[in-house]
């Protein structure tokens with residue numbers, strides 16, 4: 001049977017656990033250096049060792065991102081790190097920079113995947129990476145489905161991976177200097193300040209302080225501001241084009257995001273692999289629930305629709321990450337780590353790796369630290385909760401109550 005991998009983000013060991021439980025075949029993670037997500041928790045060497053051994057016990061894979069565009073000063077420490085990754089059995093490294101590719105090959109036998117940061121958009125480029133010894137190319141987000149088909153036909157032995165869900169950059173697969181220019185935080189070194197999502201106005205030279213919106217719209221313009229990618233409605237077309245890996249973006253995102261996105265794309269992929277693919281509209285509804293900037297099909301369906309691609313800096317979410325079940329304490333009691341402020345008087349929704357989400361009420365919550373009973377839950381509390389249905393560690397509780405605080409990571 002054709003093998004297609006579902007890859008999910010893992011910004012921490014705990015999120016990796018969630019991604020695997022909810023159906024990922026592999027996760028991609030970053031060490032403390034050399035990757036583009038310097039602000040996600042990132043993995044220490046001990047964490048990387050643990051991640052590798054945990055994944056392999058489950059028969060799953062771990063890929064480590066080494067996808068910075070490196071300067072000389074940054075690659076000195078790389079040989080030692082590469083040898084370490086090989087020693088602990090990491091399944092592949094993801095590189096964008098030819099110098100890093102060369103260095104990885106010189107110091108290890110590690111499998112090499114080419115990062116989307118390399119912006120591969122044509123078969124000649126993919127063929128070249130094959131000659132250079134890479135085993136997989138994560139295509140640029142800017143390719144269309146017919147282009148993917150052509151690339152696969154031209155280079156059939158190269159594994160192709162595509163992004164199916166998550167944030168999009170306005171620049172070519174994230175090769176961007178906006179953040180560096182405006183805030184001296186380099187998007188190619190993992191410290192992007194999301195400058196493209198700021199609100200922009202025009203100021204006329206002789207009228208300092210007077211900000212003119214570019215459009216006749218009092219909210220200003222968000223000329224760089226992309227909606228998030230969502231491929232769920234045409235995933236079968238992407239799979240028909242011959243892709244070998246489906247990647248969910250979001251190493252900075254929450255446990256809820258990892259769980260929900262992974263579960264939905266797992267269901268769709270399993271349906272496709274069963275040979276009787278049927279699109280379930282509930283998939284999109286579940287993806288709409290979690291925080292997103294509006295969804296777009298990106299470039300996959302052809303020319304980018306500029307009207308539907310741009311948005312005005314809003315995020316949408318009907319459900320928020322209320323808490324993560326950490327431990328079963330007894331038949332009816334569980335330890336929950338809260339992430340949002342919510343009232344126990346209203347139902348929560350339970351998200352599990354399998355089956356439909358269920359609505360239930362937490363009948364009682366005790367603050368583990370103080371022993372006091374809690375009615376209004378605050379973020380980052382450890383609570384002993386009672387619920388009338390069985391829960392398991394890493395079940396996710398969500399709330400559709402209106403929030404005062406923003407979503408915790």
Ligand code: SF4
Pocket residue numbers: 168169170171174175176177178179187192193194195196197
């Ligand atoms: S500023 Fe925007 S487009 Fe540029 S790297 Fe950051 S997220 Fe991407």
